[in-house]
Amino acid sequence: MRTAVVLFTRDLRVHDHPALAAACAVAEHVVPLFVLDPALLGRSANRDRFLHQALADLRAGLRERGADLVVRRGDTVAETIAVARAAGADGIAVSHDVSRFATRRQERLRAEADRHRMSLRLFPGVTVLPPGEVSPGGGGGHYRVFSPYFRAWESAALRDEAAPPQRIAPLPDAGALGVALPEPPKGESPDAAEGGETEGRRRLTAWLRHIDAYDDQHDAMADDDTSRLSAYLRFGCLSPLAVVNAARRQGGPGAAAFVRQLCWRDFYYQVTAGFPDISRKPMRPSGDRDWRYDAHALEAWQSGRTGVPIVDAGMRQLMAEGWMHNRARLITAALLTKHLRCDWRDGQAWFFRWLIDGDVANNSGNWQWVAGTGNDTRPHRRFNPIRQAQRYDPEGDYVRRYVPELAGIPGPAVHQPWRLDGFERLDYPPPLESHGDEAVWLRP
Structure with a gap:
């Protein structure tokens, strides 16, 4: 193969990048490409900032190996085909992804590659084990319960890590194919992590x-x-x-x-x-309910002013850092869905706005787990946020870190519901009983 385009999507690295390694092994010239697609940008200022930082770092890593990152703006499929045609590419390599948007993008890209007589290869790399690599009974479909999936996953053979290319043979004048990478936009969270490999x-x-x-x-x-x-x-x-x-x-x-x-x-x-509708439809229709829409309750939850200290601390950490402790994700989501009875999709949307790590599979899947519409085998479980706080923040240090109004309250007394000046108190339906303490947001 004379020239290959490697389309980067959610694989912004040079180490263990199967698509990049394969292209470097078979092509005389490699064109690394990323497309700034308006369909994906602007949903989260935090993720946009992290993305641009990661792209700058990826560009530096590619330049160390002799190549550069071509950056384009527009529809990913149209821009990828345009670059491939301008470069005289024989093929396109991309990492396989599973969201509805990514799946449709891959289907469109294959159709356009076929039309222009180019090859398209999909590679692993977004997950440890490719989706579908193991299935219930080996007969296809997907696992709906974690434990049997984990047993199959643990015993599955994993691919070898792909060594980072020592040298990437660039296409002459490839820089003319792209635009300048803009400066990272300003995110909303002042204490957000810096992006990049x-x-x-x-x-x-x-x-x-x-x-x-x-x-x-x-x-x-x-x-x-x-x-x-x-x-x-x-x-x-x-x-x-x-x-x-x-x-x-x-x-x-x-x-x-x-x-x-x-x-x-x-x-x-x-x-x-x-189940590609994971962000919009309940996986367990019988677990869905007549959710209520309460603008006051939702705004109080979003702003960290519910009067439940552990919940308010978690929501404020989310806004400050673009990240939230796993246990806090569980507690805050449970309060919104099981106690305030608000629709899980409203909570999911708020998390999508702020979380740097927010992706369709995990953000949506875990919101459905907590709401009782997803993969939880005990969909009616409830969590007592006060009891959770006493167990996982026994001295109240987490609460005081993020809720400065409560900084002067010593020890575990900080976990008792607090009075909100100028804010109508929210009502929580009883009982506030805990029927299990499993962490589900699973953010490592």
Whole structure:
């Protein structure tokens, strides 16, 4: 093959990038491409900022290997075909993805590639195990319950990691095919993480030194003993396979618990592949209910002014950092859906606006789990937010960190409902009983 275009989407890295490695192995010239598609931009200022930072870092990594990143604006399919034709490319390589948007993009891209007599190859890399690699009874379909999926996933053979190319043979004058990469836009969260493979790999190395404590400490909200790698996995700045392999090499209960969380990520990708309406329709129609729309309650929840301290702390962390502790995601989502009885899709939309790691599979799948419309085998479970706070933030340090109005209240007393000056108190239907304490947001 003379020239190949590698279309980057949610795989913004050079390490363990099967599509890039394959193109470099068979083509004389490789054109790395990213398309800034208006259909995807503008949904979250936080994700747009992280994306632009990741693209700048990807460009630097490609330049170190002799190539450059061609950046275009417009419809991804149209711009990819235009670049491929201008470059005289024989083929296009892209990582396979499962959202409805990504699936349609892949279908359109294949049709256009066929029309222009180019090859299109889809490669793994967005998940550890490709969706559909294991199926119930081996007969197709997707797993609807996590435990059997985890058993099959754990015993499945994984592909070898793809070595990063030492040298990428660029197409002469490829720079003329693209536009300048704009400066990162300003995100809404002042304390958001910085994007890019370089930062992601640095954080992974640092995290592995503390992974032993993960099994015991990952729910300790004030200590925050989690990896905070979820945004880097969402944008593919880190290979999920490489992260699993690194954790397994480390070994121990902490690593095993962490790998299980990464399996949850794969689980929701295979669910989304089988149920592409995951963001809009309940997976368990019988679990859906007559949700109420209460603008006052929704706004109080969004702004972190519900009067339930642990919930308000979580929602304020979300706005400050573009990220929220896994346990806080569970508690805040449960309050909105099970106690305020508001539609899970309203909560999902708010998370999509702020979360850097927000993606269709995991954000939607976990919202449905909490709401009782998804893959939970006990859809009617409830969580008592006060009891959760007392268990996972026993001294109240997490609450005081994010709700400064309560900074002067000592110890666990901070978890009692607080009076909101100038704000009508919300009413919560009884009973506020906990019937299980499983973490489901599964953000490693």
